[in-house]
Amino acid sequence: MSEPMSALPPEAEPSTAANFFAGLKSALTSVFFLVLAGTYIGMGALAHDFGFPAWWLAISSILVWAAPAQVILISALGTGASLFEAALAVTLSGIRLFPMVVALLPLLRGPGTRTRDLLLPAHFTAVSMWVESLRLLPTLPHQRRIPFCNGLSVGYMGTAVVFGFVGYYLAAGLPVLMAATLLFLTPMSFLISTANNARIMVDRLAFVLGLVLGPTFAYFAIGLDLMWTGLVGGTLAYLVHRFREALQ
Amino acid sequence: MNPALTELWPYVVLILCGFLPNEVWRLLGLVLARGLNEDSQIVVWSRAVATALLAGVVAKLILFANGALTTVPLSVRVGAAILGFVAFAAFKRSVFAGVVVGEAALLIGGYLFSH
Numbered sequence: 001m002s003e004p005m006s007a008l009p010p011e012a013e014p015s016t017a018a019n020f021f022a023g024l025k026s027a028l029t030s031v032f033f034l035v036l037a038g039t040y041i042g043m044g045a046l047a048h049d050f051g052f053p054a055w056w057l058a059i060s061s062i063l064v065w066a067a068p069a070q071v072i073l074i075s076a077l078g079t080g081a082s083l084f085e086a087a088l089a090v091t092l093s094g095i096r097l098f099p100m101v102v103a104l105l106p107l108l109r110g111p112g113t114r115t116r117d118l119l120l121p122a123h124f125t126a127v128s129m130w131v132e133s134l135r136l137l138p139t140l141p142h143q144r145r146i147p148f149c150n151g152l153s154v155g156y157m158g159t160a161v162v163f164g165f166v167g168y169y170l171a172a173g174l175p176v177l178m179a180a181t182l183l184f185l186t187p188m189s190f191l192i193s194t195a196n197n198a199r200i201m202v203d204r205l206a207f208v209l210g211l212v213l214g215p216t217f218a219y220f221a222i223g224l225d226l227m228w229t230g231l232v233g234g235t236l237a238y239l240v241h242r243f244r245e246a247l248q
Numbered sequence: 249m250n251p252a253l254t255e256l257w258p259y260v261v262l263i264l265c266g267f268l269p270n271e272v273w274r275l276l277g278l279v280l281a282r283g284l285n286e287d288s289q290i291v292v293w294s295r296a297v298a299t300a301l302l303a304g305v306v307a308k309l310i311l312f313a314n315g316a317l318t319t320v321p322l323s324v325r326v327g328a329a330i331l332g333f334v335a336f337a338a339f340k341r342s343v344f345a346g347v348v349v350g351e352a353a354l355l356i357g358g359y360l361f362s363h
Contacts, residue, residue: 038347049315056258063267068302073266075309083265091269092301095294101277115278122278123271171316177358179316184328184354185347187309191329192336192346194302206296207303214304215311226301233300238293 019144020151026136027155032128035193036156037163039067042185044167046071049183050078054168061160066126068093071186076226089226100130107133108149110142117146124153127197202241209233324357 014022027033040061047057052074064070069090076086101122108121129152136152137145171179198204210233217225310325317325332350339345 035343049317052258056262059259060262060266063262064270066270068298068305069266069270071309072301072305073262075305075314077261077265078314079312083261086261087265087269089301089305090266091272093298094270094273096273096298097270098273098277099288099291099294101274102281105278105281118278122274125274125277176316176319177355177362180320180358181351181355183313183315183317184320184325184351187306188329188332188350188354189343189347190302190306191310192332192343192350194299194306195333195336196341196343198299202292202296203299206299210300210303211307213300214307217304218308218312226304229304230297230301233304234293234297237296237300241292241296 014144016147019147020154023148023151023153024155025151026132026148027152027159030132032132032156033159035189036128036159038185039189040160040163041167041170042182042189043067043070043074044164044169045171045179045182046074046078046186047164048168048171049179050074052078054165057164057168058161061164062157064090065124065157065160066094066097067160068190071190072226081226085224085226088224089230092227092230097125100127101125104130104133107137108145110145113146121146121149121153124150124157126156128156129153201244202237205240206234206237209237319362320354320358321361324354324361328353328357 043061044054044057047054057070057074060070060073064073072089072093073086076089077083081089104121104125105118108118129149132152133149137149140148167182167185171182174182194207195204198207210229213233214225214229217228222228310329311322313320313322313325328350331353332346335349336342336346
């Protein structure tokens with residue numbers, strides 16, 4: 001009989017700290033470590049470019065902890081969008097966190113789990129942590145999952161904070177072309193990773209519509225252009241998807 | 249505004265426009281974490297909205313560049329993004345290949361054509 005792959009060697013009742021550090025180690029040795037490092041170097045350069053303090057970026061990485069929301073927040077505020085428009089765009093980008101939390105928490109909830117034990121994992125929920133948690137948690141016994149998940153998340157968040165500073169101070173001291181290349185890292189990595197995540201027709205269509213509608217609405221100076229890009233592009237893609245399903 | 253408030257203001261904005269509008273969805277997920285799966289219609293729709301919004305932001309960052317990136321001509325920025333995307337598709341959907349090729353194209357194009 002084949003055993004499922006386990007993230008940890010089998011031990012008798014490892015301590016909470018041991019589970020936490022196992023999660024931390026798993027974060028620092030995963031492919032997402034590189035993805036996050038690159039993303040947050042770009043984000044640091046972006047924050048520097050728009051004149052935000054370095055600590056502001058670090059705190060936003062801890063509190064917001066969602067790279068898309070942070071890019072939206074920095075570029076919206078940096079280009080002079082109203083606070084209301086920035087908040088609206090952030091909340092629209094954050095809706096996707098809701099189903100992610102809903103899918104993750106049942107994996108963490110055991111017989112004796114209190115809701116407050118789930119507060120941190122809920123806050124830590126973001127794409128990198130979510131993908132790895134869904135892959136690794138089912139291989140662990142229930143009582144080890146929450147500390148492992150917290151360790152994993154702290155590893156990713158620490159990576160984001162550290163490389164945010166790296167990008168920020170690199171952008172400050174580099175020649176213009178190198179700084180431009182660092183700044184290009186954010187749109188480039190988001191373009192590719194969003195395309196990569198869009199594996200079914202509805203997401204691909206939403207992706208293409210967003211690429212076209214975003215600049216179009218902005219060019220014609222339509223108010224709340226980010227919100228309309230999301231709502232119009234996403235809803236159109238969804239309707240086409242429903243229509244095609246109905247035809248089948 | 250007094251100086252202390254001026255210095256704190258970016259952090260107040262961070263809480264109001266960044267933290268709270270984002271966190272509300274996580275808390276809602278924590279409260280309502282039952283009975284929804286990846287295929288429910290509301291989940292499909294919300295993912296499509298978020299995808300379109302993010303794609304829009306990316307296109308705006310490339311087309312209406314800011315700061316140091318404005319020194320690289322628009323055609324180079326768009327060309328580099330397209331080359332990166334082609335590399336991503338050509339190398340079995342490798343995100344790494346796409347980003348490296350796009351960045352290299354911007355660096356080389358910027359070196360040759362910057363003003």
